[in-house]
Ligand SMILES: Nc1ncnc2c1ncn2[C@@H]1O[C@H](COP(=O)(O)OP(=O)(O)O)[C@@H](O)[C@H]1O
């Protein structure tokens with residue numbers, strides 16, 4: 259029997275700017291992550307990935323506001339809970355989040371061990387610093403990090419080591435769900451690989467029960483996560499297994515994302531460098547109908563007016579387009595032939 263670690267049903271959230279404008283950054287997003295599984299979320303910058311990550315934790319503070327939907331973590335519905343209660347009982351333990359660029363946000367005047375003390379002392383009252391040090395040392399050793407790092411300041415560590423340290427700190431309380439937001443961006447290729455290897459090891463070693471990996475590079479997720487969702491303009495446009503989404507995307511946006519990056523990983527060498535023309539829409543006034551219409555080569559007049567339904571493509575695979583899968587595939591093959 260599988261246990262669902264995170265279930266989100268039709269979650270919508272928005273920012274309210276200081277000019278009192280609404281930014282509809284997450285629109286009716288549903289997802290599920292089972293125990294022992296990892297989910298990748300891909301999409302260009304500004305598509306709402308980080309906002310979705312913040313929204314999933316149920317920890318809302320202005321300018322971000324909850325609108326509707328359910329968030330169920332390890333069987334507990336946390337939607338609508340008081341943010342203070344969420345901070346004390348949910349964050350770090352049930353769900354942990356490594357924000358984008360977290361490694362650069364470490365206070366430079368404090369040693370790594372002090373960040374660890376903060377996390378543990380926030381949740382456990384009767385624990386002394388010597389015990390915390392021993393626990394931290396063991397954690398670092400298990401995760402393949404040198405324990406000497408505990409006595410260093412953030413500026414004394416390389417980017418890759420700093421990021422791996424941040425990841426180690428985030429799993430101190432053994433969270434059920436870990437969300438890593440662009441954890442390997444801004445690192446060199448070797449450090450990127452080490453960070454990804456460490457994230458994969460966390461589940462095998464029992465530090466976390468499930469993981470969400472966010473990136474703007476869809477091909478990067480291949481070999482890292484089990485399933486992938488592609489997000490565009492605050493909405494999910496396609497979901498499938500990692501292999502299906504990377505090698506056989508159905509939605510025109512997923513197809514475009516696959517063609518836009520080269521990742522020097524086995525099997526992905528043939529990906530061609532072609533950016534998707536145009537930019538995502540302004541989420542203050544999202545377009546009616548399909549939000550990708552402005553940039554889609556297959557756009558039809560009805561795409562701009564009807565609410566586009568999700569279609570099933572077998573095996574739990576889902577995509578959101580008015581064109582049936584077979585027709586899209588035929589169009590992709592035609593394009594291939596004329597290249
Ligand atoms: N603090 C904020 N206030 C208002 N709008 C925001 C704020 N943060 C992000 N946004 C907007 O929300 C949308 C989604 O942003 P974000 O979640 O950061 O996307 P991603 O992580 O995919 O790059 C964008 O249109 C962005 O401009």
Ligand code: SF4
Pocket residue numbers: 509510511548549550551552554555556557558561566578579580581
């Ligand atoms: S619904 Fe229309 S505009 Fe949107 S992806 Fe499909 S064909 Fe393109």
Ligand SMILES: [Mg+2]
Pocket residue numbers: 307308309358439
């Ligand atoms: Mg982001």
